[in-house]
Amino acid sequence: MGGGGVLIVGYLSIIVLLPIAALISHGLSISVATHGSGWAFWHWHVSFGFKTFWSAVTAVGSRNSIWLSLWLSLGVAAINAVMGVAIAWVLVRDRFFGRGFIDSVIDLPFALPTIVAGVVLLAIYGPNSPIHVDLFETWMGLMLALLFVTLPFSVRAVQPVLASLDLESEAAARTLGAGGARIFFSVVMPSLWPSVLSGFGLAFARAVGEFGSISLIAGGIGRTTTASYYIYNLTAGFLWVDAAAVSTALLVISLVVLVTTNVVSRRYQSRLL
C-alpha cells in the first residue's frame, strides 16, 4: 500500500475507527485489567458491564424515545417508498414543462443543512404559522421533518432503475389485454422491488439517526423526544456513559435494518435474473 496508504489508514483510525471503538467500549462498559505481573494478553482480564448498558438502554426515557424513533422511521420510510416510486415515475415517464426543475428540487433536502431544514419547516408549520397549521411539539411535526430529509434517498434509489426498464414487456402485457394497474403491479413493480427496498433501508437508517431537522420542531418535551434527541440530552447532562450505551443500541438497530434490507433486496434480485 505504500506510505500514502499508511497515512490514509492512520487518518481513518483517528477520525472514525478509534472513536467508534471508544464509544462501544464505553457503551458496554468494557474494562481491561491485568492480573499477575506481565502485560502479555493472557494476563488480561476483560469485563463487560452488561448491567450498566442494560439499565441505561431500558430506562423509561430511553425505551420511549427508541420506540418513538422506530415507529416514526418505519412510517416515514414506508410513506416515502410509495411517494418515491410515484415521483420517480413522473420524472422518468412523464413529459411536462418544469420537469428538470422538479428533478433538481428533489436534491434540495440533501443539500440543505439539517438545521436549516428544521427552520424552514417551522417557518410554515411552527408557532405563528401563516397558514394556521402549528405542528410544533407534535409527532406529525417530527414526521414531516423526517419525510423532508429522507425524500432524496427514496426517489434516487428507484429513479435510475425505472429509467433503465425495458418498455417492451409492458407493451407485450398491454397487447395481451392487461390494464394499467395490472401492468404496473405485475410487470413494473417486480423489477422495482429491490431498489424500493434499498431506498427503504437508507431512509430508515437516516431517519433513526436524524437530529438537526427535528431538534427545533421537537421542542424538547418528553412526548416528542426521539432517540437521537434523548442521547443529546444525556450528553448535555454529561451522562456520557449512558449516552454511549443508548448510542450502541441505536447503532445495532440501524445495522440490523441496513443489513436485512440489503440481503433481502439482493436475494430478490438474484431470483429475478
Next chain:
Amino acid sequence: MTNTSKWTLRVVVMSYLGVLIGLPVTFLVVKAFGHGFGAFWSEVTQRDALDALKLSLEVAAIAVPVNALVGVGAALLIARHDFVGKRVLDTVFDVPIAISPIIIGIALVLAYSRIGWFGAPLARWGINVLFTPLGIVLATMSVSLPYVLRSILPVLLEVGDDQEQAARTLGAGRFRIFFQVTLPSIRWAVLYGVTLTIARTLGEFGAVLVVSGNITGVTQTLPIYIFDSWDQRFDVLGSYSGALVLALISIGVLGILAALKRREKKLLVDFA
C-alpha cells in the same frame, strides 16, 4: 396510461413536493424578509452571526482540503491497487454518514476528551477536543469524509488505466502521470466531490453541537448560531436570516452540481 390517471399522479406528486419542500422554502424567504431587507441585513451582519460565519469558513478551510486529499488518495489506492482489506477500507469511508451525527460527536468525545481513552496523554500536551475549535474540526472531517472518494471512484474505474500504462512505458514518473494523465480525467469528479464536501462541512450540526459546547464567539458555527438564536435567545428573525444565508449557499451548490452532472452525464452518480 390514461389521461385521468396521468393527471392524478401529477397532482399527487406536485402537492406532496409543494407541502414538503415548496411552501416551506417560500415561507422561509417571507419570514426572513418579514421586517424588511434592512432588518435581515442587520441580523446577518451582527457580531455573533459574523463570528459564527467566520468559524464555519475556517473549519471548512481545514476539513475540505484534507478530505479532498484523502479522498483522491484512497480512490487511487482502491481503483489501481490490490491489497488485503480493500473492501474494508472502502466500507469504513461510509461509516460516518451511515450513523447519527450525534453518535459521531459522542464517539469523538469518548476517544479524545479528558474523560476519553486518550484524554490523559493528550491533556499533557495541552490538547483538548471538548468545547474547542479542534473538536469541531475533527467532527466536521468525520461527517464529510466519503464525498470526494464516492465521486471519483466510479470515474477512475470507468476510464481504466490504459493511458496511465502508456505514459509509464513512455518513461513518465509517478507525479507526472498523476498530474498530466490521471487528474485531467477526474477533475470534474473531484470538483463535484469537493462541492459536496463544502456543503456538508458548512452545514454540519449534530456532531458539532455535541463537541462544541455552543460557546458564543468561540465554538459557535453558523448552524449552531441558527439553532441557538431560536432555542435559547428567542431571536427568531436571526434564526430565519441565518437559515436563509445557508439555504442560498445550498441552492448555489445544487446549481454547481447540476452543471457538473450535465457535463459528465454518465460518470457522476447521484449522491443520495
